[in-house]
Amino acid sequence: MLILSIITLCFIVLSLFFDYQKTVRGIKKGIKMFINLLPILLLMLALVSIVLFLIPNETLVRYMGEGSGVKGWITAAGVGSVALIPGFIAYPLCGILIKSGVAYSVIAVFITTLMMTGFITLPVEAKFFGWRTSIIRNLFSLVAALFIGLLMSLFL
């Protein structure tokens, strides 16, 4: 975070040094895009907070734990696809799941869908890519995640 702030500041100073007008135009443009996206971002974050609350860790362990078989895979892909959870929450959570006996292949599906697909994030994605492309990308990523899990199960 600090690094990003420093980089941004350096670029702003550098840019100001070369061309004031251009710099102002660039920053204004960036801020405008952010403001336009803000309402839908807040909505998305609110939904993710609710989903995270509704699905406690114990439930995940129960559905994905030892001997859960196909049910475990479906839970991992399903829960993983609903929410887009950032890594700093996803990884500690997966650490807990592994210790509770969840298979590595199921974890691979869970992690991949958590980070690659998010049906709650769709409205944000659609602002950039349009609905059709966003839905297709998410569906393909879901299939890819299952495939990754399958391959992982061959090795671990």
Added chain:
Amino acid sequence: MKELKKYIFPLVFLTFVGLSYVFHFPSGKQIGLNFWMFFKEMILFLPLMFILIGLFDVWIPRERIEKHIGKESGWKGTGLVILLATLQAGPLYGAFPFAYILWKKGCSIRNIFIYLGAFSTIKIPMITFEIGFLGLKFSLLRTLITLPIFIMLGFIMEWYLKDKNFDVKQP
């Protein structure tokens, strides 16, 4: 008024969280805490990202980028977008604005989706985190399996979208 209308859902949500605190409703408080955690991450990182994108847009001419990651760039272009993605951090919604600017500067459809794939699954700051929680073997194996799969996904998306007027819009 029209501006305010867009914020109706977030406002309703915040009112709910506020009331939960006033009336000591624990579930509402927990949801509020979750929201605060995500909000902090977003608000610290996204405005800076957008400022960088704005500057990138006014300074870097399209030709410069198109040559390296455009339609004719081949595997070198693919390698470059993967490298770019792995050095970044943050959740996937932070990659969408970057994908927009890459597209505007002439990046190919395939490389846009390979960029998104790499960004979401093999960012280096994340991998170090992953190794800590899930071990080197898991992390390495997952990366090696994931890499070719989302490169393939890039090809599939390009094939699917090539005559469908694909566009990345400015938000």
